[in-house]
């Protein structure tokens with residue numbers, strides 16, 4: 464490059480500001496249909512582990528914590544943004560964030576999604592079961608409140624073995640005991 468060209472670029476930069484993108488101070492504009500970070504919403508997660516199974520980078524770890532809750536961890540530091548987990552998630556607990564770039568921090572704690580999802584009790588027999596996802600409860604009962612959640616939490620065994628009347632009564636008793 465000739466000295467004149469270099470000088471010209473220097474003047475352009477001094478007058479017009481930096482020619483490089485101001486990332487990470489400002490987000491980078493990404494093309495339509497960009498596959499950014501998978502975003503996790505624990506209210507919709509049932510702990511089914513489909514996302515963990517399909518993840519080719521082992522970025523997702525789900526662990527049972529003594530039957531009280533399960534921990535969920537998604538590590539953006541190793542995620543390859545393939546979105547297999549989003550396609551596999553049956554409850555839309557994982558969705559795409561089309562607007563963020565591939566930026567990850569040097570601080571590993573900032574690149575982790577960490578969550579703990581409690582198990583819930585079957586209102587009939589008291590067995591701990593995976594909490595039904597918010598979207599499934601709304602689909603079944605048209606709303607997401609204590610009664611709908613309790614009804615959706617009836618375990619498969621009680622659904623098979625108890626009559627509708629018995630389940631109704633057990634749910635009413637459970638709700639009044641937990642008011």
Ligand code: SF4
Pocket residue numbers: 501517518519520521522523537541542543544545546547548549
């Ligand atoms: S986007 Fe791909 S690599 Fe990242 S967590 Fe999901 S399945 Fe794993």
Ligand code: SF4
Pocket residue numbers: 507508509510511512513514515525551552553554555556557
């Ligand atoms: S995020 Fe979706 S696929 Fe993963 S455990 Fe939760 S419900 Fe299952």
